[in-house]
Amino acid sequence: MLKKAYLNDKPDKETLKARLKEQADLLFVNQNRIKEKHLPVVVLVEGWGTAGKGTLIGKVINNIDPRFYKVATFDMPTELEKRYPFLYRYFEALPEAGKFRFYNTGWMNEVVMSRLNGTMSDSEYEKTIDSIRRFERQLTDNGYLVLKFFMHISKDEQKKRIENLDKDIDTKWRISDGDIWQNKHYKKCEDIFEKYLEDTDNSAAPWYIVDAKSEKWTLLQVFERMNEGIDIALQNSSLAVPLLQNTFPLQKMPKLSEVSLEGKELTDEEYKEKLDELQARLSDLHNRLYRKRVPLIIAYEGWDAAGKGGNIKRIAEALDPRGYEVHPIASPEPHEKSRHYLWRFWTRLPKDGHVAIFDRTWYGRVMVERIEGFCSENDWKRAYNEINEFEKELDNWGAVIIKFWVQIDKDTQLARFTDRQNTPEKQWKITDEDWRNREKWDVYEEAIDEMIAKTSTKFAPWYILESVDKKYARVKALQIIIDALEKKLK
């Protein structure tokens, strides 16, 4: 792929100047089109040391209104950053709709550096490449324009630049040990770069190999790609994206109507005894989890008034408050809405060794957003796959993922709604919306059945908690969490 850089013909000086002017003007127009059409643009700039990545970004942003862009600079991850999934910090940095985000090196740099310093095994590399492919595809599928530039210079050119920088006291500091090392091991680096570029080249977010020998010519290449990319992305922005076949093996799950709720109950004594025992065990496991740095993610979904809150409370009671967080999920805030719909969950992930409990989750995409029309049909249909991929990332990271559906029947819900309505101190718990949702029970049930059928992967299974008797559901939830943790920690 690196050879591609030299396939572009550098124009003569006059033409270069004219085309640069033309492209700069076009970019100026395009930033407004981006803003208007709410297109988010990711610009990833990677390349050889001394190729001029920073300089390039500086020149490009000179042509963009400062309100419309941000630059994120990434180094190798810190100890803290290493405690999150690989993609966490790149996901977190995603631009809002209508804005540019420049990544002054990004996920490529992290991977190739880890390869070069020998800290990433072959199998880890393969896994990471899969993650990156899915990440970039999810971005483009969700309407992001992803522009990937690799700034290429030859070994000789790099050597010359290092020598020139070295001559002057004012520029000497700009040479890093890494640059010198790269130049010494140019061939080795080139092989690793080349492989990465090939492994992650894809038609929706292709690599552009920039011939970075001269600054103006570099800028022109990048301008032209950016303007072309924006043009195409704007044409695509109204299109629905094809659904993908699922590639994760799924477990067969019952439909909700097939789940028997009868006899799923405990006496008060049974409950108290079990609760004490299980909470003690969970508490102990939490310590081991912490020591072994295993992240735990518990996702709660369920009917209104099914008893999610009380269930979560019994789990939380067993946990050290310094090591867990409960995230109640309501409708997204504007800054969340203007990003990938999984962004607000990615950014709420726990550090390793910690627990995150989600009271309602990313599954809102295929339930409330589907039913209320908050996203397009294509969006929610695509989401099954995207969610499986998201959970696969968590699995790759080493997380234990447990998803609960808290199940009651329609009569039980009615009884609890009525009780809430009639009990002054519970009235805040019941709203008109709950009643409206209740009327849509059947469409919800259909959506839930589809959701459970399509997202019950081995690495992130759904569990049904029969919760007509809340005590039973609580004990069952504790038991499932304990079993999963014991399996992981043994």
Place this chain on the structure above:
Amino acid sequence: MLKKAYLNDKPDKETLKARLKEQADLLFVNQNRIKEKHLPVVVLVEGWGTAGKGTLIGKVINNIDPRFYKVATFDMPTELEKRYPFLYRYFEALPEAGKFRFYNTGWMNEVVMSRLNGTMSDSEYEKTIDSIRRFERQLTDNGYLVLKFFMHISKDEQKKRIENLDKDIDTKWRISDGDIWQNKHYKKCEDIFEKYLEDTDNSAAPWYIVDAKSEKWTLLQVFERMNEGIDIALQNSSLAVPLLQNTFPLQKMPKLSEVSLEGKELTDEEYKEKLDELQARLSDLHNRLYRKRVPLIIAYEGWDAAGKGGNIKRIAEALDPRGYEVHPIASPEPHEKSRHYLWRFWTRLPKDGHVAIFDRTWYGRVMVERIEGFCSENDWKRAYNEINEFEKELDNWGAVIIKFWVQIDKDTQLARFTDRQNTPEKQWKITDEDWRNREKWDVYEEAIDEMIAKTSTKFAPWYILESVDKKYARVKALQIIIDALEKKLK
């Protein structure tokens, strides 16, 4: 990827039976939906020797109406097949809309066998993988469902099968030398298979690794994937597909309005002299082309009455009739229309060493089909990229590709139309449609400018033939062809 096979849980005998029945019924329903919705389905079956590829296909088609499917069996290419581009025979075998085509091994087998017997170098392999990725993406982008199965068995299982077949005189013949070799070099094969599977796994046409240990379980896995795939493809069938960024470097070309037609003329004497000389040289080059087995593809597009026919005639006169073919391209026949729009051009490619001259071409997609609305806006916008990819295949194959735009101005066209109308023996050459097209000159010109700007790659450049003086255009065409051939053959 091969590990994935064992991630699917084989159900118990009873469940297996029930699910098989359910899936077979569903497939029966689905074949009619396919027919109705004109969905073409490619089913590629690859896998280990003795894994049961043929048996599987036999069992699947038992559940499909014979009018709806065909099975294509591919071996390593014959000497004749090797004279066409790699993808030629696979493209040729594509199913019509509404039908299944089973590939009893296909392009994977050809590649991995070439790797195993050492006839394909690393760089050739990389190129071929690129071709395959583009091929499969073009299929899914153009509404094909592409299902790819790899039937996986372990080394021990394969050994056992070979031994069992060997015991019986009636089945002994079914063991090939290849099967025995594979089993002896199982690890080596596995590495090559694994790499290929990873290199060609993509989200729109993912690989399904089938655990092929037992026949019924194999069939169930395939049924389930097929039904799921059909379901998704039918949901996608009404969607437009995102446009892609172009990744082939383009040459800057003038707009038609910037092409000066003045002074582009020859006297009769100049013409005669040049024509004789150039035709003789071309004739000579045709022989060398033939000996060196270089394919030559000449594409003619141009305004009505621009002089395409006469121009082609002067080229053809210089060629040995056994070594060239002229393809006049009219609107597609029904059997052509029901396949990928490039199918009728793929299947008209010359053998190597031969010449194909296309009088109108695949560029109809972005001219007449665009302007008359014979395809969707998304279709023609996507086509620039697809056409560049098609021509890249021809380039990889070693072809010389020359594309001529035969240019005249509007007044010249009027004069020639009028002359045709007024000259009895020329009247067949002019139709009402020509006059109607003339009225659309401006929209055509816009489309042509865009076409030339977006498809002038280095490997398949456009040349403008100024043809107010037809003699000039003929001599220029000859000269361009000669230059290109001399460059290639030197």
